[in-house]
Amino acid sequence: MAANVITVDRVSKQFKINSNKSLKEMVVNRGQTKAHATEFWALRDVSFEVQAGTTLGLIGHNGSGKSTLLKLIGGILTPTSGTIRRRGRLAALLELGAGFHGDLTGRENVYLNAAILGLTRQQTDRYFDDIVAFSGIEKFIDTQVKFYSSGMYVRLAFSVAIHVDPEILLIDEVLAVGDEAFQRKCLDKIKTFQREGRTIVFVTHGLDQVRELCDRVILLDHGDVVIDGDPIAAVRTIRDTWQDEAVTEAAARDIPAAELGNGEMSIGAVRTLDASGAETSRLSPNEPCTFEFEVSSTGRTTDWVSGIAIENHLDQLCYGVNSGLMGRQLEPIQGDRTVRFHVPALALGEGHYHLTVAVHSLEGIEYARKNRVANFKVYSDREQVGPVFLEPTLEIR
């Protein structure tokens, strides 16, 4: 068993928000100071240990205390009660380029930022070329950083941070910056860190990132640890909770499922059916399933096309098809019909998906549409990431 590098022992953090900061306010609001000081607990009695080589993801809503926890580990805030212990050099990437000064050149900022992260001048000299090479902005290294694009800024900042050679790396939602190629580069670097047995604690909202990178997850809710454990299970629980909340919220606001179109036709119930034909909201990859919905036309409609679209929780279109694309000309419709799209083997990976159904004319004039009307989850026993389920085999020759 690897040694602990971070122990958090019954740590609580209380914030007092007292808006009186000047003499004038103190005099004007005399006597109300007590009332003005609003207190709340950002963290309550949190305890855990992190072993060397672990990649720990901290997740939770905004205001759940995850950033506070990260700052406590980093020593930026001090706990109200409890103790935090850690060993080894720590680099905190709470905000890329936090120590950057716009009036200094890239080169000067590299030295300044490296010093903030604890490097000596000699050490920075040694890493300097690597830092610049990784950032890919050799041409602009002697330009003042205020003239940098935000992408260049971030590249240089991240580049400095990963070269300081820490035992513990704290990252706060900074991976969501830079172009995709650079993000990939950063993720690769983080994976190298993991292979080298370093400890990473990071805060993120990207649940896919959690599944991809973490081997442990702590879910915080209003300052309490709700889940501490395996990332796949934790991510699943979080997705379910958020989904439920979104549904409740929509219900609370009394928003009817969006019905669009010119009204020439209408769409009734929409269902997802499993292999046995029973209605369900939980499907499995590689299993057959059916998307079924009722359509009706009051008049006689001769040209109509019926289609479905599947989007994931990020509103990304994962799949879409219609009868026209399938090469089918539909019989004229008057009255009610049931449309079924049979899927022989569902090729979707684990996640939450929304089904949108529509009917329209051959020219594309929409008769009726129901957006994101049926939600279903796909649970998979396979470890993989992304919305597509492929199940490849591996061969190495």
Place this chain on the structure above:
Amino acid sequence: MPPITTTESASGRTTPVNGTQETTSAALELHGHGDVDVDQLPMTVVHARRSFVRGFGEDVRDIWSFRGLLVQLVRKELKVKYKDSVLGFFWTLVRPMIQLVIYYVAFTIFLGNSQPAYAIFIFSGLVIWGLFTDILGGCTGSIVGNGGLLKKTYFPREIFPLSVVGAAIVNFLFQMIVLLAALALSAAIGQRVVPTWDLALVPLALVVCVVWGTALGLFLAAATVYLRDLQHLIEVIILALFWMVPIVYSVTLPLNSFAANGHQTLLTLYLANPMLNVIAAFQRAFYTMGPEYTLQANLWPRLAFFLVVGLGLLWLAQRYFSRVQGNFAQEL
């Protein structure tokens, strides 16, 4: 719309763990230990509460380990201040020069002051007073002004005011060059410039000034976080203090006046100002055109006394700073 059933999602798929030590050990085995051997490193408490009396030494060690950053921040302060201005660093010299010209014109031409080499007199006081006020004024806003950095990174917070002190000392050294040049010039035109043993007072006076400035600066830097008015208050106080020390007037004028009117207490209070003694030392060392214009007391024991008191204050200020610094990030 198909309902999302909560019972379903919670059915045995998740493993909510209330305790602590749950880690996927399988995942750990995947990672080798690489070249890092953290087991050997000591486990330290983050922000261990240090004793008020004895914590000073440990805090100083922490600051010392960040001396590289201190140097970087001093360079930054100096570079950034005059970046993009045509005259650049010369502005550091322009400000006291203009001050000098104003006082010179006002006192010799308008008020008919006949003191010889009056410009040298003013400048020898102004140069060290400038250091003191730069430290005080700069330190006061140093924590509040660096809020962005403070909330995102950790290093000993004393580094912020100390970098102000460092930059102020560099500015001071440049002004000293100007003072020495002015002395050479006035010697060349035949004024009495003689090196005396009083020159040995300069390093001691400088240390007293820096120690008091740093002590007050550390205290003000921390206190301003809780009471922002201090930033403005200190400007006014510096303005008033300027006339409490003999820079533009000779120290003998108030001394004679207090003595003549029998204000013995006022006299003692006036002389008890550490900056008055520091300035007197500088004037004695650099203004040798007439002893009747400078303070003719034995400055060695006085400065030594103020150094001891100043060091005591510095210790107290650092302990106060260290006590409250844990809350800086959340107060800003």
